[in-house]
Amino acid sequence: MEIIGRLTRDAVVAKASAERQVVNFSIAVNDSYRPKNSTEIKRIVTYIDCSYWLSTGVAQYLKKGTAVELFGRIGLNVYIGNDSQAHGSLTFHTSNIKIIAFVNDSAETEKNTDADAQKSRKEPDGLPF
Template sequence: MEIIGRLTADATIATVTGNKQVVNFSIAVNDYYRPKGSTETKKLTTYISCAYWISTKVADLLKKGTLVQVDGRIGINAYSVAGEPRAKITLHVNKIKIYPVKSSPAAAPVVAGATAPADDLPF
């Protein structure tokens, strides 16, 4: 699954069992729609929790407000709070593309994670 959104806060690094480290961050995706029979446009924001296990070096680049494109698989975490069942969807990211800020239009995006070899392109 591929998603484009803005970081809602600076990325954090957590250490889990076996001294493995994971970069955790959350992105916001905005969607706009017009309800049937209305002339007013509504805005819907979806927040997606992300986990990146490949390298912690990318955490320095993942700052609040940064526009990113992430690619990965969906995971579901089930838990309970005060006996009430809850669930959280997390995107387990295997590729991150960080888009440059508008002040430097000639800059190319930074890509972290696996990329296809140049000779494996479909065109």
């Protein structure tokens, strides 16, 4: 199965057991449709929890807003809650991650450039003119 979306938060590496680690992250998948007999387009967002077990090195590249294409399978987690009721959740178990677009850090770069410019204006340069 293949899904494409953007990360909703930075990936987190969690320890599953003494020797196993997993990269957990969540993506948002945007979709749209037009209801029958309507001209209005409805937009929906589906949030999907994902896990990647093969390597934790990829976590450093999985930042909020990064567009990814994922290949894998859907897993079902079922458990009995504190309220004695059965609960379930879906997780996309990723076997291959393809990064489509990285997050643009231009806002952070602009902040640093502005701060450097202000700093240089305040400091005397030692020139007599």
